[in-house]
Amino acid sequence: MLPAFKLLEPNTIEEACRIALDTDGMFLAGATDIFVAMHGGALFPETLISLAKIDALRDIRKTDQGIFIGALTPHRYFEFNQVMKTRYTAIHEGCAQVGSPQIRNRGTIGGNLCNGAPSADSAGPLLVFDAVCVIVGAAYERTLPLREFYLGPKKTALRKGELLKSIYLPEPVSRSASRYIKFTRRNAMDLALLGVSAYLALDDSGGIADARLALTTAGPTPIRAGEAERRLIGHKPCDSLFSEAAAIAENESLPRTSWRSSKEFRLKLVKSLTEKALREAFERI
Amino acid sequence: MDYIVKTRPAKIDPLFPEINIDPGDVFDFPDDSVELPAIIGKSLPRKDGQEKVTGRTKFGADHNIPGQLYAAVLHSTEAHAVIRKIDTSEAKKIKGVRAVLTGEDCKVRFGHMLVDQPVLAQEKVRYWGEPVAAVAADTLHLAKLAVRKIKVDYEPLPVVETVEDALRADTLVHENWSDYQLLGGCAPVPGTNIVDEFVLVHGDVEKGFREADVVVENELFCSMIQHAPLETHAAIAIADHDNCHIISPAQSPFMIRKIIANAFGYRLDRVRVTCTDIGGAFGCKVEARLEPLCVALARRTKRPVKLVFERHEEFAAALARAGVKFRIKTGATKEGKLTAQQIYIYWDTGAYATFGPRVNYNAGFASNGPYYIPNSFVDGFCLVSNKSLGTAYRGFGITEVAFAHETQMDALANKLGIDPLEFRLKNALRNGQESVAGEVMQDVGISECLEKAAEAVGWYDGPLQWRTAEGKLRGKGIACFIKLTGTPSTTSVMLRMNEDGTVTLLSGSREMGQGVETVLPQLASSVLGIDVERIIMSPVDTAFTPYDKTTTSSRSTFHGGLAVMDAARDMVRQLKALMARHWDCPVEEITYDKGVIRCLFDPEASVDINTSFFTRYLKEEPPIIAVGRYGTKDIFSPPDPDTHQSDRPTIMWMMGAQAAEVEVDPDTGRTKIIRIGAAHDVGRAINPDNCRQQIQGAVLMGVGNALLEEMIYVNGVLVNANMVDYKIPTSMDADFETMVDLVECPHNTGPYGVKGIGEPGMAPTAPAIANAISRACGHQFKSIPVKAEHVLFRE
Numbered sequence A: 001m002l003p004a005f006k007l008l009e010p011n012t013i014e015e016a017c018r019i020a021l022d023t024d025g026m027f028l029a030g031a032t033d034i035f036v037a038m039h040g041g042a043l044f045p046e047t048l049i050s051l052a053k054i055d056a057l058r059d060i061r062k063t064d065q066g067i068f069i070g071a072l073t074p075h076r077y078f079e080f081n082q083v084m085k086t087r088y089t090a091i092h093e094g095c096a097q098v099g100s101p102q103i104r105n106r107g108t109i110g111g112n113l114c115n116g117a118p119s120a121d122s123a124g125p126l127l128v129f130d131a132v133c134v135i136v137g138a139a140y141e142r143t144l145p146l147r148e149f150y151l152g153p154k155k156t157a158l159r160k161g162e163l164l165k166s167i168y169l170p171e172p173v174s175r176s177a178s179r180y181i182k183f184t185r186r187n188a189m190d191l192a193l194l195g196v197s198a199y200l201a202l203d204d205s206g207g208i209a210d211a212r213l214a215l216t217t218a219g220p221t222p223i224r225a226g227e228a229e230r231r232l233i234g235h236k237p238c239d240s241l242f243s244e245a246a247a248i249a250e251n252e253s254l255p256r257t258s259w260r261s262s263k264e265f266r267l268k269l270v271k272s273l274t275e276k277a278l279r280e281a282f283e284r285i
Numbered sequence B: 001m002d003y004i005v006k007t008r009p010a011k012i013d014p015l016f017p018e019i020n021i022d023p024g025d026v027f028d029f030p031d032d033s034v035e036l037p038a039i040i041g042k043s044l045p046r047k048d049g050q051e052k053v054t055g056r057t058k059f060g061a062d063h064n065i066p067g068q069l070y071a072a073v074l075h076s077t078e079a080h081a082v083i084r085k086i087d088t089s090e091a092k093k094i095k096g097v098r099a100v101l102t103g104e105d106c107k108v109r110f111g112h113m114l115v116d117q118p119v120l121a122q123e124k125v126r127y128w129g130e131p132v133a134a135v136a137a138d139t140l141h142l143a144k145l146a147v148r149k150i151k152v153d154y155e156p157l158p159v160v161e162t163v164e165d166a167l168r169a170d171t172l173v174h175e176n177w178s179d180y181q182l183l184g185g186c187a188p189v190p191g192t193n194i195v196d197e198f199v200l201v202h203g204d205v206e207k208g209f210r211e212a213d214v215v216v217e218n219e220l221f222c223s224m225i226q227h228a229p230l231e232t233h234a235a236i237a238i239a240d241h242d243n244c245h246i247i248s249p250a251q252s253p254f255m256i257r258k259i260i261a262n263a264f265g266y267r268l269d270r271v272r273v274t275c276t277d278i279g280g281a282f283g284c285k286v287e288a289r290l291e292p293l294c295v296a297l298a299r300r301t302k303r304p305v306k307l308v309f310e311r312h313e314e315f316a317a318a319l320a321r322a323g324v325k326f327r328i329k330t331g332a333t334k335e336g337k338l339t340a341q342q343i344y345i346y347w348d349t350g351a352y353a354t355f356g357p358r359v360n361y362n363a364g365f366a367s368n369g370p371y372y373i374p375n376s377f378v379d380g381f382c383l384v385s386n387k388s389l390g391t392a393y394r395g396f397g398i399t400e401v402a403f404a405h406e407t408q409m410d411a412l413a414n415k416l417g418i419d420p421l422e423f424r425l426k427n428a429l430r431n432g433q434e435s436v437a438g439e440v441m442q443d444v445g446i447s448e449c450l451e452k453a454a455e456a457v458g459w460y461d462g463p464l465q466w467r468t469a470e471g472k473l474r475g476k477g478i479a480c481f482i483k484l485t486g487t488p489s490t491t492s493v494m495l496r497m498n499e500d501g502t503v504t505l506l507s508g509s510r511e512m513g514q515g516v517e518t519v520l521p522q523l524a525s526s527v528l529g530i531d532v533e534r535i536i537m538s539p540v541d542t543a544f545t546p547y548d549k550t551t552t553s554s555r556s557t558f559h560g561g562l563a564v565m566d567a568a569r570d571m572v573r574q575l576k577a578l579m580a581r582h583w584d585c586p587v588e589e590i591t592y593d594k595g596v597i598r599c600l601f602d603p604e605a606s607v608d609i610n611t612s613f614f615t616r617y618l619k620e621e622p623p624i625i626a627v628g629r630y631g632t633k634d635i636f637s638p639p640d641p642d643t644h645q646s647d648r649p650t651i652m653w654m655m656g657a658q659a660a661e662v663e664v665d666p667d668t669g670r671t672k673i674i675r676i677g678a679a680h681d682v683g684r685a686i687n688p689d690n691c692r693q694q695i696q697g698a699v700l701m702g703v704g705n706a707l708l709e710e711m712i713y714v715n716g717v718l719v720n721a722n723m724v725d726y727k728i729p730t731s732m733d734a735d736f737e738t739m740v741d742l743v744e745c746p747h748n749t750g751p752y753g754v755k756g757i758g759e760p761g762m763a764p765t766a767p768a769i770a771n772a773i774s775r776a777c778g779h780q781f782k783s784i785p786v787k788a789e790h791v792l793f794r795e
C-alpha cells in the first residue's frame, strides 16, 4: 500500500525548486520508480512534489546543433518518434525496451536518469550521443555532460533544490549509426542484466572517425568504455577490431558478483554483446 | 436417458451403506462407438470468462464488511532467531489502533497434518517473513504505521538453509516434534529435521542393477519457486468465542474450516467459510494463511477484521513449492530395457509441515515415471528448514520428479545410443503391466502421448541437435510423467430445480481457472437434458454447500462430475415421479429423454423441461432437489506403510508427454523456446478447448519453471522477493508455438471416461525443455531453472 504523503503540484520550475529547497520533498514524475519503492515499504517520503503541471518540462525543441528534450518526456516518445528511430536509434531501442507499454507511457526520461539506477535503459544510449543535462535550481541553470551526472549507485550530481529540466542531444554526424543491446532473462518487464550501447561514425575513407561505447549494469553507474573507444578510432572497422575493442571493454567494466549474477557472467556478456553491438552499429551505417 | 454401456454388479458404498449404487450408475466407455450426449466434447466458453476479463469479478480483496478493522502484519527480519523482546508500546499508543497481538497474546497453533504452525511466532522465528505481530486498526494506514513502530529484539540462531543442513541436524528447526498435535499423514522423526519419510520398495533393486548393462547416477536439483498468483492472499474474519465466519478466496474451504475449528477450539459447524472468487491459486490457497491471523484479531477486537497481503508480503510469508534434491540411479540392459531405479528424494519443505508430507507421498509414487521398471526403491524425506513454506504447487511434486526420471531416461538413451523417444516407448507402461507400486495398470495412454508430442515438434524430420545458419544451437527434448489423484476422498453435490425450471448446482469444487464452473454444468446437462445455460453453480459457502474434500489434485471433474451425474439421475427420478403424479400413471410408464418427459401410453402426455410451459407442473409441488455423492474409499487399497505397495493406491492415474524445440545463443547462453508439442491423456475431453487452455497456460508456467523461476536465499533471507527479481514469464515470453493433442484413453470409472488435466499440463514442460537445452548444448544440465550462466559456464 502507498504510505500517506503530502502532494504538492507547483506550476513553475522556480516554485518546484524552492519547495525542494525548503522541504524534504521528492520530485515526482511518472512515479514508476517512486511508487514501486513506496509500495514495497522501502521509501516513505513525507512530501512529493509533482512536476506534472510544469509544461516547460515537456518542451521538445530542435535547434541547428541538436535537440532539447524535456525531462517529462515519456519513453513512449522515443519509441515512436521518427527522428529518434532514424538518427538516435540506440535511444529509441533503449526506451522501447523499458518495462511494458504502460510503464513506457508513464515513465519519463528524466525519472529514468535521476533515479540513478545503473540499469537505466536510456542512460547508455544517451551517453553515446554525448547527451548534456540541463539542470535548474531556484534561480539558476547549469549544464553538465551526462558523463559527469552519475556519482555512484543511486547518486547523481543533482544538488538539493535542483531538478533536471531537459536533455540536450547534439546532432549526430551524417555517416554514423548506433545500437543498443539489452540482455534480460525474460522478454519484457525486466531490468538490464547488462546493456551495451555503441555509436560509430565513419570518415570518407571508411575508417572509424568516432566511436563511443557505454555499458549499463557493468558497474555501480552507467559508464563509457573510453579505452575501447580509443582502440577503435582511426582504424578500419572489421570483426577482429571489434573483438579486440570488446576485450578492452571487458577490462574496463567493473561488475560485482551478486545473487543476481556472477561477475564472470557479466564480463562474458560485456565481451560478446559489445562485439555484437559494434558489428550491428557498423552494419547500419 | 442413462448412458450405460457396460454394467457392473451392484455394490454397496461403504461410506453410505444406505445408498444402493445402481449398477447402471457405473459408467464405462470401452470404445468410441458409443454415442455421447451432444454436450460432452463441446467447447463451451467458460461461464466465468466474461466477468473476469471485463473486471467485474470480485476477488478476496474486493470484499468489505461494514464496521471492519484493517489488519497489518509485522514480518520477521530474521530467518532463525530467538525473540528476546517485542516492544509494542509505541504502536499501541496510536489512536485508532484497536489491537496489537504478538505470540505472547495468542498461543494458537494450526496445521493440517501436524499442528506446528503458530499464528504468530512463539519464542522463536523459523523463517524470514514469519508473522511476528499483527495489528488491527480503524484504517489500513494506521495499521501499517503501527506495525512500523513495533520493535523486536532477536537473537540469531544458525540457519538451516539447505537439505544438507537439515540432514546434518546440528540445528533443529523444531526442537521437539512431540510438542505438537499430530493429526495424521506424517510421522516426524524425533531429534531430526525430518517431518516425514516415504519409502517405496518394489522387487529388488540390487538384483536389478546386476542385470543392467549400463547404470547412470545423477544428483539433480529443482529450485524452490512461488505460485505467484495475480491475486495475493486475502481474508476477512468475523469471530467471537463461539462462532467464526471467514470470507476468503479459499481453495479448499472445508479444510480451512477444519483447521480453524481445530486451532481455536470451535465446534466444526460453528465455523463458516464463505468463498470469494479466486484470482489464481495453484495450490497456495489450500493452506490456511491469513485466516488464522484474522480470526485471532477478530476475537480480540470483537470487530470484523480484514487482511490483504501485499506482493512483497506474498513473497515473504505466503507459500512456495519446496526445493528438492535427488540422488537417482537407473539401470538398463543393452537393448534398452529398464531393470532398476533407486531414488533418494530430499524436499526442502521450509519451516512448517503444511502439505509437505503429502507432496512427498504423491511425488514418491510418481517418481519412477510412467515406465515398467521391475525393481525400484524410493526413499523420500520431507525436511524442514528456515525457509518459506513448501506446499501443494500444481502437481504435488510431479514436475520435480519428472525432471529427475526424465534426465535419467535421456542419460541412458544417450549412453546406449538409442533415440530418446524410442527408449521411452520401449519402457512405457502398458495395460496389464505391474507398476512400481504393485498395481496392475489399466487405461494407460502414455505411448500414444509420447508419439503425438514428438510428432508435434517433427521429431523424426531431422536431427535432434543442430546449428542454425546464424550459429545458434538447436535441440529437441522430450519428457513424460505419471501422476496420481489423492485417494481416498469424497465429495457431494446438490442440484436444486428453481421455480422457473433452471437448476442451481451446489458443489464445493472451486473455480480457480480450471473451468469447473463450466464443466460440472455440462455433466449435469448431459444427464438432465437441460440447456447448460440454465444450470449455474452457486457460490461456495460451508454453511450450505455440501461437503467436498478439496479442490486439488486435478480431481474435480472426475469426483465432482460423478457426484453431479449421481444427483442428476436422482433428479430425473424425481421429475419422472412428479409427472407420473400429474398424469396419474405409474412411474414405470414415464420415459425421460434429453429433458423430454413422456408417458408411454398417452401421446398427449409429453413435456419438455426446457420450456416455460413445464414450470406450471412445479407449482406447490414438493421441490425437486437432488443430492449426489462420490467417494473412493471402497476402491482404495491402503499402501503398505513400509513398501507402499498397493493394488490400487489411487482411483485415477494421469499421464502425458511434451516435446520441446529450443534455440540456445552460444554467446549469451540465453534460451529461446521455439515450439512445444503437448499430448495428454485426458480420458475424455468434456470441453476440449478448456482442456487445451489448461495445457497452454500450464506450459507457460512450465517455461518459467524451466528457465526463470527460483527463490534465492542469502543467509536465510529471500533476496528476490519482488516481481522484478523473481521472474515469472510475461505474455511476451509466450512467443512460441504450443501444439496440443488431446489423447482420449477413457478411464473405466470417470464420467464418460474423464481423467484430470488441471495440473498435468505443467508436469513435463520443464523436463522437456531441460532435455532440449541439454541436447542443444551437448551437455546434461542437472538443475532447473537452466539459466544463461549455466549454459555459458558448462564445464
Ligand SMILES: Cc1cc2nc3c(=O)[nH]c(=O)nc-3n(C[C@H](O)[C@H](O)[C@H](O)COP(=O)(O)OP(=O)(O)OC[C@H]3O[C@@H](n4cnc5c(N)ncnc54)[C@H](O)[C@@H]3O)c2cc1C
Binding pocket: A026, A027, A028, A029, A030, A031, A032, A033, A034, A035, A036, A051, A071, A072, A097, A098, A099, A100, A103, A106, A107, A108, A109, A110, A111, A112, A113, A114, A115, A119, A120, A121, A122, A158, A162, A163, A164, A165, A189, A190, A191, A192
Ligand atoms: C514494471 C516496471 C518495469 C520497469 N522496467 C524498466 C526497464 O526495463 N528499464 C528501465 O530503465 N527502467 C524500468 N523501470 C523503472 C522506471 O520505469 C524508469 O526508470 C522510469 O523512466 C522512471 O521515470 P518516472 O518518471 O516514472 O520516475 P519517478 O518514479 O517519478 O521518479 C524517479 C526518481 O527520479 C526523480 N526525478 C524524476 N524526475 C525528475 C526531474 N525532472 N528532476 C529531478 N529528479 C527527478 C524522482 O524524485 C525519483 O527519485 C521499470 C519500472 C516498473 C515499475
